[in-house]
Structure formats: structure tokens, C-alpha cells
Amino acid sequence: MDVLTSLEDAQPEEGSDLVVELIDLYLIEAARLMLAVHQAFDKKDQLSIRRAAHNLRGSSSSLGVRQMALICDEVERTEFNDRFPIAAEVLSSMQDEFERARLVLLAERQRRLA
């Protein structure tokens, strides 16, 4: 969570907690993109999978959710072609990582609001 701490530098003098706001933005955006990844996977639409993964990597790295960014990077670079069973495996670990990140971020959010 050191990245989150460094984000505090951008915290305005007045107004709500920027990190909490960024976490909320991230959780909404990431959930939307995860859904997009799954839908694209169902349609075997490789281009849309990569585009959603790319966006998710951007949000994740901005907030410092490193593991998530790494998996997204992997998905973005992988040529699935007809090897969609492999893709299913990668997507499942992506989903797991997102769940893990969400718990950590929610805990951090809670701690900050307390």
C-alpha cells in the first residue's frame, strides 16, 4: 500500500480523502472492466479482451495494485488464438486477483474513513 501512501501527496488541503475517492473510482471501473473481459471471452473476442485488460492495467498501476497490473499485462500480451481453455485459466486467476485486491482496498478504505 506504499503507492496509496504516495498518492496522499496529491491530497488537496480541503475536501474529502483523495485516496478513498480513488479507491471507489477504481473499484467501480475495475468491476466494469472485469465484466467486459468476461463478456468478450464468451464471444471469443480477443481484441476486446486485450482492450479491457489494457485499461484495467492502467487503472491498477495508477493506484498501485501491482499484482493486478501484472496479470492484466500478461492477458494483454497473450495471443489466445484458439487456445481459449488457456485463456479461461488466465481469466480465472485475473478474477481471483481482482477479488483479493478488492478486499485489501476495501479494508484500506475502511481504515481511512475510521
Place this chain on the structure above:
Amino acid sequence: MRILIAEDDPVSSRLLATTLTKWGHEVVVTATGLEAWAALREQDAPLLAILDWMMPGMNGVEVCRKVRQEISDSPIYIILLTALNRKEDLIQGLEAGADDYLTKPFNRHELRVRLKVGGRIVELQSTLRERVRELEQAIVERKRAEDELRNLSLTDSLTGLYNHRGFFTLADHQTKSARRTGQSSLLIYADMDGLKQINDTFGHNEGSLAIAKTAEILRLTFRDSDILARLGGDEFAILAPAVSRQQTDTIIARLRVNIAVHNLQAKQGYQLSLSVGAVVIDHRNGSSIEELMVEADRAMYADKRSKRAKASDIAIHELPTRQLEAPKLPELEPV
């Protein structure tokens, strides 16, 4: 400084906007390339733009290219924001017209330094444009002032005689005061013969020279106190104050002699000639200077017509040789 952000990732966008605002910048936030393009086309568009490379619809590189193509005189400084860090991608971005790039997630210190560079360039360009605008404005004003001065001028630049405006200003004043003192004056309207032919045959430079020479002859013929003017083109006017009716013929004759002498001495391929109409102004004649000019003009045309009747090649009007051989030049009485 006003900075445009074009970023579709809400987390990066919010973070960037908050950071820039905290540093004292005013931010315009957009989430697509099209929105960014629209904002950059506005009258008071931000002069620094941070564009995300990957955006739905129009991407950052495309916005960049459009700005450079369609707002050619725009000093907008563009920083491309990208998660890509392959060299060929960066080259593509810079070739599209980006000034700089930043890789995501951005480093705050790097962002600050790159913004400083961009700000400095925007400021230099603005100063330069402002200077150019000032210079253009100065040129326009200078030209206007020169035109005004020319309009205000009383002198004809080619001959150094009075111009139309100068003549009427002075002549009006002069005739009024002459009427008060009861002195008569002589008003002469003179028109060069054959100037068009001189222009057509020898060129307009020679034509101008002929006008200047004619002015010189007028200066030689008349007194310093007389008002000599070139009204425009090949037309001249003279107001000689304190001239009696009896002296008029002498003065006209002297003018003709001076022209003839000039033509004898000059080695140009043509001869100067003037058609002249004269009107005497005295206390019995209460007309305005404009009315008197019309009268003198009429007399001048009569002279021109009589010359045309005498010779078909009338442009060259000469005095009889006899008169030249006996150059008993009449002198004006000092008055």
C-alpha cells in the same frame, strides 16, 4: 496555467486532475479523444494538453495529428500519456506532433519537471506571438499614419508644388484677403499637352520627369509669392496675387517663352507644351475660387482646342520661331 486532460481511465484522470489542481493549474477534464479535440478547438483553448494514448474513438495520437493539421498556428504543447513504452510507439507519437510523453503510472516529480518545460515553451511562444501581433499592429498603424499625413499634406511629392488641397486652402485665403485690399490677382489653369503620348512612348518614368520639368518652368516663370500647384495628373494651377489686368498677357507670354527655351535646350525626344486658361480676379469679381477655376478651366480648353485646330500633331505645341529669336523677355513690375 490551463491544462487539458484527456484520459478515459477514471482513476488516472482523477489523480492527474487533483495533482495538477494542487500545483495551482486550472484543469479541463475530458474522457475521450473527440471531447479533447472539441475543447482544443475552442477560442480560449488550454495551451497545454496531456493526452492519453489509448482512448476509445479518437486516440491521443489522432488528436495530436488533427491539432497539428487543423490548428496550424496553434502553440498547443502536447504531452502524450502512455502505458506503452515501446520505442517505435513513442516515435509514432512524436511524429504525429506530440511535444513530449509520459509513461503511466506517472511519476509526480517527472510530471512536474515535464510540465515546467512545457509551460516555458508555451510562454515563449505566447510572448513571440504577442510580439508578432504588436509588430503587425504597429505596421498597420504606421501605414495609417502615413496615409493620414499624405492626406493632410499640402505639397505634391513629385513636383514640390502645392497639391490640390494646398492650392485651394491657400488660394481661398489669398483671394479673400485680396478682395479686402482691392488688389486684383491672376488665376491660371494649365494643362500639359501630350502627356499620355510621352507616357506611352517613353514610359511613365519619363512622364513623371516631364511633369517635374513643367513644374520647374512654372517656378522659373512665376514669383516666389505666387501660389503654384499641381492639382493632379497633368493639371496645374497658379494664383498670382497683385497682378493687374494689363500684366496678364505679359506673364502668359513669358511662360510660353520659358517653355520654348526649355524645348530648345532639352535633348529629350519630345517637347513640353501647356494649354493655358487665365482669369483675372478683382473686386468686381465676387465668385468663389472654385467658380473661378471652372472659368479658367474653360479658357484653358479653348486654348487646347485652338492648338488642335492648328496642327494635327498638336501634342507638340511650339511658339513661332520669330518670337524665340528675339528673346525680349517681358519683366514683371515689382509690386
